[in-house]
Amino acid sequence: MDERDNFVYLTFALILLLLGTAAAQQFFDDSMQRLMQSTTVITLLVAVWGVKSEQFILRKTFIFPLAIFFVAIFSNWLGNAGFDQFYLLLLLSFFISTSIKTAKQVLFTGIIDGNKILGAICLYLLMGLIWAIIYTLLQLTFPGSFLAMQTSSDWYSLFPNFVYFSFVTITTLGFGDIAPTLPVAKFLVYFEAIFGQFYLAILVASLVGSRMSNITKTQQNT
Structure with a gap:
Protein backbone atom coordinates (compact mmCIF):
# COMPACT_ATOMS: atom_id res chain seq x y z
CA MET A 1 0.00 0.00 0.00
CA ASP A 2 1.39 3.43 -1.00
CA GLU A 3 0.16 6.88 -2.09
CA ARG A 4 -1.21 5.38 -5.31
CA ASP A 5 -3.80 3.18 -3.61
CA ASN A 6 -3.99 4.01 0.10
CA PHE A 7 -7.35 5.80 -0.22
CA VAL A 8 -8.91 2.75 -1.84
CA TYR A 9 -8.25 0.81 1.35
CA LEU A 10 -9.22 3.73 3.55
CA THR A 11 -12.57 4.21 1.78
CA PHE A 12 -13.60 0.60 2.31
CA ALA A 13 -12.25 0.68 5.86
CA LEU A 14 -14.23 3.79 6.84
CA ILE A 15 -17.43 2.42 5.30
CA LEU A 16 -16.99 -0.89 7.11
CA LEU A 17 -16.22 0.91 10.37
CA LEU A 18 -19.35 3.05 10.08
CA GLN A 37 -13.16 3.25 17.81
CA SER A 38 -9.89 1.43 18.47
CA THR A 39 -10.16 -0.21 15.06
CA THR A 40 -10.80 3.23 13.54
CA VAL A 41 -7.65 4.67 15.09
CA ILE A 42 -5.42 1.82 13.93
CA THR A 43 -6.92 1.83 10.43
CA LEU A 44 -6.22 5.53 10.05
CA LEU A 45 -2.68 5.04 11.32
CA VAL A 46 -2.00 2.38 8.71
CA ALA A 47 -3.80 3.94 5.73
CA VAL A 48 -2.86 7.59 6.23
CA TRP A 49 0.03 8.04 8.62
CA GLY A 50 1.99 4.99 7.52
CA VAL A 51 1.72 5.53 3.78
CA LYS A 52 5.31 6.80 3.35
CA SER A 53 6.92 4.72 6.05
CA GLU A 54 8.50 1.59 4.57
CA GLN A 55 9.23 0.17 8.01
CA PHE A 56 6.01 1.39 9.65
CA ILE A 57 5.43 -1.09 12.47
CA LEU A 58 1.65 -1.26 12.06
CA ARG A 59 2.10 -2.67 8.55
CA LYS A 60 3.14 -5.98 10.10
CA THR A 61 0.18 -8.35 10.07
CA PHE A 62 0.60 -9.66 13.60
CA ILE A 63 0.97 -6.13 15.02
CA PHE A 64 -2.41 -4.94 13.70
CA PRO A 65 -4.70 -6.91 16.08
CA LEU A 66 -2.33 -6.26 19.00
CA ALA A 67 -2.47 -2.53 18.35
CA ILE A 68 -6.29 -2.60 18.29
CA PHE A 69 -6.29 -4.53 21.56
CA PHE A 70 -4.00 -2.10 23.38
CA VAL A 71 -5.84 0.98 22.13
CA ALA A 72 -9.11 -0.60 23.30
CA ILE A 73 -7.60 -1.25 26.74
CA PHE A 74 -6.33 2.33 26.90
CA SER A 75 -9.74 3.79 25.98
CA ASN A 76 -11.48 1.45 28.42
CA TRP A 77 -9.15 2.55 31.22
CA LEU A 78 -9.76 6.23 30.47
CA GLY A 79 -13.51 5.63 30.48
CA ASN A 80 -13.49 3.72 33.74
CA ALA A 81 -11.31 6.39 35.33
CA GLY A 82 -13.82 9.10 34.40
CA PHE A 83 -11.73 10.58 31.58
CA SER A 93 -7.17 15.83 17.87
CA PHE A 94 -6.18 12.63 16.10
CA PHE A 95 -9.05 12.85 13.60
CA ILE A 96 -8.34 16.51 12.85
CA SER A 97 -4.62 15.89 12.30
CA THR A 98 -5.47 12.86 10.13
CA SER A 99 -7.88 14.98 8.08
CA ILE A 100 -5.17 17.61 7.57
CA LYS A 101 -2.70 14.95 6.45
CA THR A 102 -5.32 13.45 4.12
CA ALA A 103 -6.09 16.89 2.67
CA LYS A 104 -2.41 17.46 1.94
CA GLN A 105 -2.20 14.16 0.07
CA VAL A 106 -5.36 14.97 -1.87
CA LEU A 107 -4.88 18.68 -2.58
CA PHE A 108 -1.21 19.48 -2.77
CA THR A 109 0.54 16.56 -4.46
CA GLY A 110 0.75 15.49 -8.09
CA ILE A 111 -1.87 14.83 -10.72
CA ILE A 112 -5.47 14.25 -9.71
CA ASP A 113 -6.31 10.58 -10.17
CA GLY A 114 -8.97 8.16 -9.02
CA ASN A 115 -7.18 7.50 -5.73
CA LYS A 116 -7.21 11.18 -4.83
CA ILE A 117 -10.89 11.48 -5.66
CA LEU A 118 -11.45 8.61 -3.22
CA GLY A 119 -9.29 10.58 -0.78
CA ALA A 120 -11.72 13.49 -1.08
CA ILE A 121 -14.56 11.10 -0.20
CA MET A 127 -15.31 15.45 8.66
CA GLY A 128 -18.58 13.78 9.58
CA LEU A 129 -16.82 11.78 12.29
CA ILE A 130 -15.10 14.91 13.63
CA TRP A 131 -18.42 16.71 14.02
CA ALA A 132 -19.89 13.61 15.69
CA ILE A 133 -17.13 13.73 18.31
CA ILE A 134 -17.74 17.47 18.86
CA TYR A 135 -21.47 16.85 19.37
CA THR A 136 -20.72 14.03 21.81
CA LEU A 137 -18.40 16.29 23.79
CA LEU A 138 -21.04 19.01 23.87
CA GLN A 139 -23.73 16.64 25.09
CA LEU A 140 -21.46 15.30 27.83
CA THR A 141 -20.46 18.80 28.94
CA PHE A 142 -23.92 20.34 28.65
CA PRO A 143 -26.57 17.60 29.03
CA GLY A 144 -29.73 18.43 27.12
CA SER A 145 -27.91 20.16 24.25
CA PHE A 146 -29.88 17.99 21.82
CA LEU A 147 -33.51 16.85 21.83
CA ALA A 148 -34.36 13.15 21.59
CA MET A 149 -30.92 12.13 22.89
CA GLN A 150 -30.60 9.72 25.80
CA THR A 151 -29.25 11.07 29.07
CA SER A 152 -26.44 8.52 29.21
CA SER A 153 -23.10 9.81 30.51
CA ASP A 154 -21.16 7.21 28.50
CA TRP A 155 -19.63 8.62 25.33
CA TYR A 156 -19.78 5.29 23.53
CA SER A 157 -23.57 5.20 24.04
CA LEU A 158 -24.00 8.67 22.60
CA PHE A 159 -21.46 8.55 19.79
CA PRO A 160 -23.29 6.21 17.32
CA ASN A 161 -26.39 8.43 17.37
CA PHE A 162 -24.28 11.52 16.82
CA VAL A 163 -22.52 9.82 13.89
CA TYR A 164 -25.96 9.40 12.32
CA PHE A 165 -26.95 12.99 13.20
CA SER A 166 -23.67 14.39 11.88
CA PHE A 167 -24.01 12.83 8.44
CA VAL A 168 -27.68 13.80 8.25
CA THR A 169 -26.59 17.37 9.02
CA ILE A 170 -23.53 17.58 6.74
CA THR A 171 -25.66 16.37 3.81
CA THR A 172 -28.47 18.80 4.87
CA LEU A 173 -31.08 16.02 4.98
CA GLY A 174 -32.41 17.34 8.29
CA PHE A 175 -34.84 14.61 9.33
CA GLY A 176 -35.53 16.40 12.63
CA ASP A 177 -35.53 13.33 14.87
CA ILE A 178 -32.53 14.83 16.72
CA ALA A 179 -32.38 18.60 17.11
CA PRO A 180 -30.11 21.09 18.90
CA THR A 181 -31.53 23.14 21.76
CA LEU A 182 -28.68 25.29 23.11
CA PRO A 183 -27.36 28.24 21.07
CA VAL A 184 -23.85 26.77 20.77
CA ALA A 185 -25.29 23.46 19.57
CA LYS A 186 -27.42 25.27 16.98
CA PHE A 187 -24.37 27.18 15.75
CA LEU A 188 -22.34 23.98 15.35
CA VAL A 189 -25.17 22.27 13.48
CA TYR A 190 -25.80 24.98 10.90
CA PHE A 191 -22.06 25.57 10.52
CA GLU A 192 -21.58 21.89 9.69
CA ALA A 193 -24.38 22.09 7.11
CA ILE A 194 -22.74 25.14 5.49
CA PHE A 195 -19.35 23.44 5.54
CA GLY A 196 -20.76 20.29 3.94
CA GLN A 197 -22.35 22.18 1.07
CA PHE A 198 -19.24 24.21 0.32
CA TYR A 199 -17.10 21.09 0.46
CA LEU A 200 -19.23 19.25 -2.09
CA ALA A 201 -19.67 22.26 -4.34
CA ILE A 202 -16.06 23.42 -4.42
CA LEU A 203 -13.58 20.74 -3.42
CA VAL A 204 -15.07 17.57 -4.89
CA ALA A 205 -16.24 19.37 -8.04
CA SER A 206 -12.76 20.80 -8.61
CA LEU A 207 -11.14 17.39 -8.12
CA VAL A 208 -13.47 15.70 -10.58
CA GLY A 209 -13.05 18.61 -13.00
CA SER A 210 -9.27 18.34 -12.81
CA ARG A 211 -9.50 14.61 -13.40
CA MET A 212 -11.66 15.07 -16.48
CA SER A 213 -9.29 17.78 -17.75
CA ASN A 214 -6.35 15.39 -17.43
CA ILE A 215 -8.24 12.70 -19.32
CA THR A 216 -9.09 15.17 -22.12
CA LYS A 217 -5.46 16.29 -22.43
CA THR A 218 -4.30 12.67 -22.56
CA GLN A 219 -6.78 11.90 -25.36
CA GLN A 220 -5.70 14.99 -27.32
CA ASN A 221 -2.03 13.97 -27.09
CA THR A 222 -2.72 10.45 -28.41
Whole structure:
Protein backbone atom coordinates (compact mmCIF):
# COMPACT_ATOMS: atom_id res chain seq x y z
CA MET A 1 0.00 0.00 0.00
CA ASP A 2 1.39 3.43 -1.00
CA GLU A 3 0.16 6.88 -2.09
CA ARG A 4 -1.21 5.38 -5.31
CA ASP A 5 -3.80 3.18 -3.61
CA ASN A 6 -3.99 4.01 0.10
CA PHE A 7 -7.35 5.80 -0.22
CA VAL A 8 -8.91 2.75 -1.84
CA TYR A 9 -8.25 0.81 1.35
CA LEU A 10 -9.22 3.73 3.55
CA THR A 11 -12.57 4.21 1.78
CA PHE A 12 -13.60 0.60 2.31
CA ALA A 13 -12.25 0.68 5.86
CA LEU A 14 -14.23 3.79 6.84
CA ILE A 15 -17.43 2.42 5.30
CA LEU A 16 -16.99 -0.89 7.11
CA LEU A 17 -16.22 0.91 10.37
CA LEU A 18 -19.35 3.05 10.08
CA LEU A 19 -21.36 -0.09 9.37
CA GLY A 20 -19.65 -1.81 12.31
CA THR A 21 -20.57 1.08 14.61
CA ALA A 22 -24.23 0.72 13.62
CA ALA A 23 -24.13 -3.07 13.99
CA ALA A 24 -22.44 -2.81 17.39
CA GLN A 25 -25.16 -0.45 18.57
CA GLN A 26 -27.97 -2.69 17.35
CA PHE A 27 -26.71 -6.17 18.17
CA PHE A 28 -24.10 -5.85 20.92
CA ASP A 29 -23.42 -4.19 24.24
CA ASP A 30 -22.53 -0.49 24.18
CA SER A 31 -18.98 -1.26 25.25
CA MET A 32 -18.40 -2.80 21.80
CA GLN A 33 -18.14 0.79 20.55
CA ARG A 34 -14.77 1.01 22.28
CA LEU A 35 -13.45 -1.74 20.05
CA MET A 36 -14.87 -0.04 16.97
CA GLN A 37 -13.16 3.25 17.81
CA SER A 38 -9.89 1.43 18.47
CA THR A 39 -10.16 -0.21 15.06
CA THR A 40 -10.80 3.23 13.54
CA VAL A 41 -7.65 4.67 15.09
CA ILE A 42 -5.42 1.82 13.93
CA THR A 43 -6.92 1.83 10.43
CA LEU A 44 -6.22 5.53 10.05
CA LEU A 45 -2.68 5.04 11.32
CA VAL A 46 -2.00 2.38 8.71
CA ALA A 47 -3.80 3.94 5.73
CA VAL A 48 -2.86 7.59 6.23
CA TRP A 49 0.03 8.04 8.62
CA GLY A 50 1.99 4.99 7.52
CA VAL A 51 1.72 5.53 3.78
CA LYS A 52 5.31 6.80 3.35
CA SER A 53 6.92 4.72 6.05
CA GLU A 54 8.50 1.59 4.57
CA GLN A 55 9.23 0.17 8.01
CA PHE A 56 6.01 1.39 9.65
CA ILE A 57 5.43 -1.09 12.47
CA LEU A 58 1.65 -1.26 12.06
CA ARG A 59 2.10 -2.67 8.55
CA LYS A 60 3.14 -5.98 10.10
CA THR A 61 0.18 -8.35 10.07
CA PHE A 62 0.60 -9.66 13.60
CA ILE A 63 0.97 -6.13 15.02
CA PHE A 64 -2.41 -4.94 13.70
CA PRO A 65 -4.70 -6.91 16.08
CA LEU A 66 -2.33 -6.26 19.00
CA ALA A 67 -2.47 -2.53 18.35
CA ILE A 68 -6.29 -2.60 18.29
CA PHE A 69 -6.29 -4.53 21.56
CA PHE A 70 -4.00 -2.10 23.38
CA VAL A 71 -5.84 0.98 22.13
CA ALA A 72 -9.11 -0.60 23.30
CA ILE A 73 -7.60 -1.25 26.74
CA PHE A 74 -6.33 2.33 26.90
CA SER A 75 -9.74 3.79 25.98
CA ASN A 76 -11.48 1.45 28.42
CA TRP A 77 -9.15 2.55 31.22
CA LEU A 78 -9.76 6.23 30.47
CA GLY A 79 -13.51 5.63 30.48
CA ASN A 80 -13.49 3.72 33.74
CA ALA A 81 -11.31 6.39 35.33
CA GLY A 82 -13.82 9.10 34.40
CA PHE A 83 -11.73 10.58 31.58
CA ASP A 84 -14.33 10.20 28.81
CA GLN A 85 -14.03 13.83 27.74
CA PHE A 86 -10.24 13.67 27.80
CA TYR A 87 -10.29 10.58 25.60
CA LEU A 88 -12.72 12.25 23.18
CA LEU A 89 -10.44 15.28 22.98
CA LEU A 90 -7.51 13.00 22.15
CA LEU A 91 -9.64 11.24 19.52
CA LEU A 92 -10.77 14.60 18.13
CA SER A 93 -7.17 15.83 17.87
CA PHE A 94 -6.18 12.63 16.10
CA PHE A 95 -9.05 12.85 13.60
CA ILE A 96 -8.34 16.51 12.85
CA SER A 97 -4.62 15.89 12.30
CA THR A 98 -5.47 12.86 10.13
CA SER A 99 -7.88 14.98 8.08
CA ILE A 100 -5.17 17.61 7.57
CA LYS A 101 -2.70 14.95 6.45
CA THR A 102 -5.32 13.45 4.12
CA ALA A 103 -6.09 16.89 2.67
CA LYS A 104 -2.41 17.46 1.94
CA GLN A 105 -2.20 14.16 0.07
CA VAL A 106 -5.36 14.97 -1.87
CA LEU A 107 -4.88 18.68 -2.58
CA PHE A 108 -1.21 19.48 -2.77
CA THR A 109 0.54 16.56 -4.46
CA GLY A 110 0.75 15.49 -8.09
CA ILE A 111 -1.87 14.83 -10.72
CA ILE A 112 -5.47 14.25 -9.71
CA ASP A 113 -6.31 10.58 -10.17
CA GLY A 114 -8.97 8.16 -9.02
CA ASN A 115 -7.18 7.50 -5.73
CA LYS A 116 -7.21 11.18 -4.83
CA ILE A 117 -10.89 11.48 -5.66
CA LEU A 118 -11.45 8.61 -3.22
CA GLY A 119 -9.29 10.58 -0.78
CA ALA A 120 -11.72 13.49 -1.08
CA ILE A 121 -14.56 11.10 -0.20
CA CYS A 122 -12.54 9.83 2.79
CA LEU A 123 -11.98 13.41 3.91
CA TYR A 124 -15.74 14.00 3.77
CA LEU A 125 -16.34 10.93 5.93
CA LEU A 126 -13.65 12.05 8.38
CA MET A 127 -15.31 15.45 8.66
CA GLY A 128 -18.58 13.78 9.58
CA LEU A 129 -16.82 11.78 12.29
CA ILE A 130 -15.10 14.91 13.63
CA TRP A 131 -18.42 16.71 14.02
CA ALA A 132 -19.89 13.61 15.69
CA ILE A 133 -17.13 13.73 18.31
CA ILE A 134 -17.74 17.47 18.86
CA TYR A 135 -21.47 16.85 19.37
CA THR A 136 -20.72 14.03 21.81
CA LEU A 137 -18.40 16.29 23.79
CA LEU A 138 -21.04 19.01 23.87
CA GLN A 139 -23.73 16.64 25.09
CA LEU A 140 -21.46 15.30 27.83
CA THR A 141 -20.46 18.80 28.94
CA PHE A 142 -23.92 20.34 28.65
CA PRO A 143 -26.57 17.60 29.03
CA GLY A 144 -29.73 18.43 27.12
CA SER A 145 -27.91 20.16 24.25
CA PHE A 146 -29.88 17.99 21.82
CA LEU A 147 -33.51 16.85 21.83
CA ALA A 148 -34.36 13.15 21.59
CA MET A 149 -30.92 12.13 22.89
CA GLN A 150 -30.60 9.72 25.80
CA THR A 151 -29.25 11.07 29.07
CA SER A 152 -26.44 8.52 29.21
CA SER A 153 -23.10 9.81 30.51
CA ASP A 154 -21.16 7.21 28.50
CA TRP A 155 -19.63 8.62 25.33
CA TYR A 156 -19.78 5.29 23.53
CA SER A 157 -23.57 5.20 24.04
CA LEU A 158 -24.00 8.67 22.60
CA PHE A 159 -21.46 8.55 19.79
CA PRO A 160 -23.29 6.21 17.32
CA ASN A 161 -26.39 8.43 17.37
CA PHE A 162 -24.28 11.52 16.82
CA VAL A 163 -22.52 9.82 13.89
CA TYR A 164 -25.96 9.40 12.32
CA PHE A 165 -26.95 12.99 13.20
CA SER A 166 -23.67 14.39 11.88
CA PHE A 167 -24.01 12.83 8.44
CA VAL A 168 -27.68 13.80 8.25
CA THR A 169 -26.59 17.37 9.02
CA ILE A 170 -23.53 17.58 6.74
CA THR A 171 -25.66 16.37 3.81
CA THR A 172 -28.47 18.80 4.87
CA LEU A 173 -31.08 16.02 4.98
CA GLY A 174 -32.41 17.34 8.29
CA PHE A 175 -34.84 14.61 9.33
CA GLY A 176 -35.53 16.40 12.63
CA ASP A 177 -35.53 13.33 14.87
CA ILE A 178 -32.53 14.83 16.72
CA ALA A 179 -32.38 18.60 17.11
CA PRO A 180 -30.11 21.09 18.90
CA THR A 181 -31.53 23.14 21.76
CA LEU A 182 -28.68 25.29 23.11
CA PRO A 183 -27.36 28.24 21.07
CA VAL A 184 -23.85 26.77 20.77
CA ALA A 185 -25.29 23.46 19.57
CA LYS A 186 -27.42 25.27 16.98
CA PHE A 187 -24.37 27.18 15.75
CA LEU A 188 -22.34 23.98 15.35
CA VAL A 189 -25.17 22.27 13.48
CA TYR A 190 -25.80 24.98 10.90
CA PHE A 191 -22.06 25.57 10.52
CA GLU A 192 -21.58 21.89 9.69
CA ALA A 193 -24.38 22.09 7.11
CA ILE A 194 -22.74 25.14 5.49
CA PHE A 195 -19.35 23.44 5.54
CA GLY A 196 -20.76 20.29 3.94
CA GLN A 197 -22.35 22.18 1.07
CA PHE A 198 -19.24 24.21 0.32
CA TYR A 199 -17.10 21.09 0.46
CA LEU A 200 -19.23 19.25 -2.09
CA ALA A 201 -19.67 22.26 -4.34
CA ILE A 202 -16.06 23.42 -4.42
CA LEU A 203 -13.58 20.74 -3.42
CA VAL A 204 -15.07 17.57 -4.89
CA ALA A 205 -16.24 19.37 -8.04
CA SER A 206 -12.76 20.80 -8.61
CA LEU A 207 -11.14 17.39 -8.12
CA VAL A 208 -13.47 15.70 -10.58
CA GLY A 209 -13.05 18.61 -13.00
CA SER A 210 -9.27 18.34 -12.81
CA ARG A 211 -9.50 14.61 -13.40
CA MET A 212 -11.66 15.07 -16.48
CA SER A 213 -9.29 17.78 -17.75
CA ASN A 214 -6.35 15.39 -17.43
CA ILE A 215 -8.24 12.70 -19.32
CA THR A 216 -9.09 15.17 -22.12
CA LYS A 217 -5.46 16.29 -22.43
CA THR A 218 -4.30 12.67 -22.56
CA GLN A 219 -6.78 11.90 -25.36
CA GLN A 220 -5.70 14.99 -27.32
CA ASN A 221 -2.03 13.97 -27.09
CA THR A 222 -2.72 10.45 -28.41
